[in-house]
Amino acid sequence: MDCLELSSLARIQQQYQVPNLPIGPLHKFGPGPPNSSLLKEDTSCVAWLGKQTKNSVIYVSLGSIAAMDERELFEMAWGLANSEQRFLWEFRPASIRGSKNEVLSQIFKETIGERGCIVNWAPQKEVLAHSAVGGFLSHCGWNSTLESICEGIPMICRPCFGDQRMNARYVSHVWRVGLELASELERGEIEKAIRRLMAGKEGEAMRERAKNLKEKFELCIKEGGSSNNSLNKLVKMIMSF
Numbered sequence: 001m002d003c004l005e006l007s008s009l010a011r012i013q014q015q016y017q018v019p020n021l022p023i024g025p026l027h028k029f030g031p032g033p034p035n036s037s038l039l040k041e042d043t044s045c046v047a048w049l050g051k052q053t054k055n056s057v058i059y060v061s062l063g064s065i066a067a068m069d070e071r072e073l074f075e076m077a078w079g080l081a082n083s084e085q086r087f088l089w090e091f092r093p094a095s096i097r098g099s100k101n102e103v104l105s106q107i108f109k110e111t112i113g114e115r116g117c118i119v120n121w122a123p124q125k126e127v128l129a130h131s132a133v134g135g136f137l138s139h140c141g142w143n144s145t146l147e148s149i150c151e152g153i154p155m156i157c158r159p160c161f162g163d164q165r166m167n168a169r170y171v172s173h174v175w176r177v178g179l180e181l182a183s184e185l186e187r188g189e190i191e192k193a194i195r196r197l198m199a200g201k202e203g204e205a206m207r208e209r210a211k212n213l214k215e216k217f218e219l220c221i222k223e224g225g226s227s228n229n230s231l232n233k234l235v236k237m238i239m240s241f
Contacts, residue, residue, distance in 0.1 A: 001022055001025065001217065001222065001226070002022055002227070003216035003217065003226070004213070005114075006021070019233070021233055022162055025217065025221070027143075027146070028217070028221050038209050039092070039120065039121040041121055042119040042120055042122060043090050043123055043126075044122065045117050045119045045122050045127065046126060046127070049088065049117075049127065049133065051131040051133070052086055053132065054131050054132060054134075055131075055207070056085075056086050056198075057088055057134060057135075057154075058080075058081065058083075058085055058088075058133075058135040058136070058137055058194055059122070059198070060136075061089075061136075061137075061138060062064055062089065062090075063141050063144060064092070066139050066160040072185045072235050075186055075190065076190060078108070078185040079189070079190025079194070081108060081111050081112050082117065083194040083195055087115070087117070088117045088122065088133070089119075089121045090121060090124075091119070091120065092120060102192060103199055124144070124147060127219050128150075133153060133240075134153070135197045135198050135203070135208065136148045136154070136155045136156070137156040137181075137194070138155050138158065140155070140157045140159045140171060142162045142163060146172060148210075148230050149175070151214060152214035152215075153210060154181070154210045155177065155178030156179060156194065156197055157171055157172055157180045157195050158185070159180075161222050175205065175209070175213065176209055177209050178197075178209075
């Protein structure tokens with residue numbers, strides 16, 4: 001998108017003397033195929049979100065591939081609990097390396113009470129578009145990053161591998177709509193990051209910048225917007241062959 005990656009697009013255009021047509025974000029041009037989710041979505045979390053106040057919930061998901069060991073799971077769980085913020089945690093059964101025992105103890109569940117909602121797999125686009133969600137703790141895969149910014153949701157970045165590390169740097173240092181967690185999960189750092197994003201002035205500033213980016217995205221895909229115009233040019237180019 002011109003509004004997000006203008007300098008990179010300009011360099012690409014200089015390097016490659018061919019038409020350069022940014023048409024993102026593609027998921028905003030259409031709903032996509034039905035039942036395309038990797039796992040069965042648990043939509044009960046949307047009803048839970050409906051009972052929460054605006055921007056009060058942090059959504060937590062490390063995507064479809066990344067895994068944690070049991071120690072990391074405990075650190076994440078107690079970091080969320082100790083933050084005293086409301087959270088929706090997408091916790092895949094296959095995301096734990098090693099022990100397959102029940103690792104979320106009854107003590108943890110009693111501690112969080114109604115403050116937390118844990119599901120195996122969430123309808124992410126719907127969750128991020130919900131008014132109750134005010135932050136996203138993410139692995140920073142490109143789909144998740146784009147979906148979050150498109151909805152004006154600031155992020156806590158916990159990249160695991162590959163392009164996720166670069167995406168996290170853009171989110172936190174270039175677009176300034178998020179902050180990075182340390183490479184090793186530790187409950188105190190998780191608690192502090194969540195409080196910074198959800199309850200601090202720093203988080204308010206990030207939320208405002210994310211909101212501004214969302215508005216620019218919406219202009220890009222409207223009729224006459226840069227992405228819409230580029231998509232029309234692409235169609236005309238294909239039809240001319």
